Amino acid sequence: MLSLPFMLQKRIDDQPSISREMVREAQDILHRHLKRVGLKQTAQRDTILRSFLETRDHLSTDELHRLVQKKDAGIGYTTVYRTLKLLAECGLASEVAFHDGIARYEHQYNRRSHHHMVCTECGSSVEFFSREVDQLEQEIGRRHHYATTRHTFQIYGVCEDCRKKRAAPQPV
Amino acid sequence: MLSLPFMLQKRIDDQPSISREMVREAQDILHRHLKRVGLKQTAQRDTILRSFLETRDHLSTDELHRLVQKKDAGIGYTTVYRTLKLLAECGLASEVAFHDGIARYEHQYNRRSHHHMVCTECGSSVEFFSREVDQLEQEIGRRHHYATTRHTFQIYGVCEDCRKKRAAPQPV
DNA sequence: CTTCTCACTGAAAATGAATTTCATTTTCAA
DNA sequence: TTGAAAATGAAATTCATTTTCAGTGAGAAG
Numbered sequence: 310m311l312s313l314p315f316m317l318q319k320r321i322d323d324q325p326s327i328s329r330e331m332v333r334e335a336q337d338i339l340h341r342h343l344k345r346v347g348l349k350q351t352a353q354r355d356t357i358l359r360s361f362l363e364t365r366d367h368l369s370t371d372e373l374h375r376l377v378q379k380k381d382a383g384i385g386y387t388t389v390y391r392t393l394k395l396l397a398e399c400g401l402a403s404e405v406a407f408h409d410g411i412a413r414y415e416h417q418y419n420r421r422s423h424h425h426m427v428c429t430e431c432g433s434s435v436e437f438f439s440r441e442v443d444q445l446e447q448e449i450g451r452r453h454h455y456a457t458t459r460h461t462f463q464i465y466g467v468c469e470d471c472r473k474k475r476a477a478p479q480p481v
Numbered sequence: 482m483l484s485l486p487f488m489l490q491k492r493i494d495d496q497p498s499i500s501r502e503m504v505r506e507a508q509d510i511l512h513r514h515l516k517r518v519g520l521k522q523t524a525q526r527d528t529i530l531r532s533f534l535e536t537r538d539h540l541s542t543d544e545l546h547r548l549v550q551k552k553d554a555g556i557g558y559t560t561v562y563r564t565l566k567l568l569a570e571c572g573l574a575s576e577v578a579f580h581d582g583i584a585r586y587e588h589q590y591n592r593r594s595h596h597h598m599v600c601t602e603c604g605s606s607v608e609f610f611s612r613e614v615d616q617l618e619q620e621i622g623r624r625h626h627y628a629t630t631r632h633t634f635q636i637y638g639v640c641e642d643c644r645k646k647r648a649a650p651q652p653v
Numbered sequence: 654c655t656t657c658t659c660a661c662t663g664a665a666a667a668t669g670a671a672t673t674t675c676a677t678t679t680t681c682a683a
Numbered sequence: 684t685t686g687a688a689a690a691t692g693a694a695a696t697t698c699a700t701t702t703t704c705a706g707t708g709a710g711a712a713g
Contacts, residue, residue, distance in 0.1 A: 385663040457638035466629035557692035
């Protein structure tokens with residue numbers, strides 16, 4: 310599909326940055342989840358969680374793996390992959406699909422419901438909020454007798470920068 | 482992700498069934514597109530288009546390939562795959578992603594803008610219409626200076642049937 | 654303290670859908 | 684009719700995802 314070498318993916322956060330407090334809380338959530346399902350807490354899992362929380366972007370498993378390796382080069386791709394699933398299970402992360410064939414995750418803890426607008430030229434994305442969309446989920450679900458759990462709403466288009474580049478192709 | 486053996490995917494059409502007239506028109510559109518990009522019309526491509534138009538569901542390449550083979554067992558997967566891309570190029574088909582890892586296509590010609598609600602238990606889906614969602618695309622695009630081209634909106638949940646099955650597990 | 658049992662880990666292999674390759678066949682304009 | 688260009692489909696490849704497996708480690712029970 311798209312080949313997106315390095316993409317900027319702006320996140321609009323409720324908090325300007327992740328506080329130490331939030332990291333601790335998130336870690337608690339993970340630890341409780343691990344206990345609940347009979348798994349163990351490990352240094353690797355904590356390292357991965359911390360790396361994940363420290364970025365605000367929409368990360369693929371591969372990207373997160375690279376970040377994690379800066380902290381501990383011994384942590385393998387498989388462990389990152391499995392830990393991301395765990396984070397998703399306990400609600401700390403959620404999968405976002407941008408239709409470019411790669412699964413991405415974003416923080417979910419303490420975040421408002423939001424949606425994505427994706428540039429089909431450069432792959433960059435911005436987030437936006439819309440209460441109407443959330444209400445629509447409820448309403449449509451009721452009408453068709455579905456117990457709704459979530460929704461995805463993505464808008465595709467071309468961002469301002471890419472349109473400018475199109476207009477003025479070679480600025481040398 | 483999900484394993485969806487046989488899924489019902491209801492489509493709500495503006496036309497109750499595809500008329501001969503529509504098939505001819507669609508074929509014209511394809512032929513004109515082929516000429517425009519310097520490709521040739523072939524019996525295979527026409528057969529694939531007809532099979533595609535005759536179903537109302539959201540078809541994966543594999544599913545369409547199976548349907549096509551009923552008409553002409555000699556047509557291969559690759560050709561179906563490539564023809565679906567052509568249909569998408571000329572606006573007769575469009576890709577829908579239901580997040581189960583398989584790309585699906587649906588008719589686009591003469592269809593109203595619509596969205597999907599997908600059952601995460603059985604994989605069935607229903608379509609719904611919402612003018613608000615279409616307006617939202619315009620509005621959000623304007624606000625963030627994107628030239629929008631399309632959007633996807635999917636609601637996930639559990640359908641009535643699956644909820645009933647949960648409640649009464651083994652009816653023998 | 655020792656043993657035993659699970660879970661963990663990460664390299665490597667497997668999976669599976671999407672895509673490309675390539676030798677052969679078909680189309681179409683001249 | 685003919686030749687260049689495109690089409691075809693089986694097979695091979697790609698690539699992200701997922702599973703397997705053999706070795707490691709941590710904690711519980713004796």
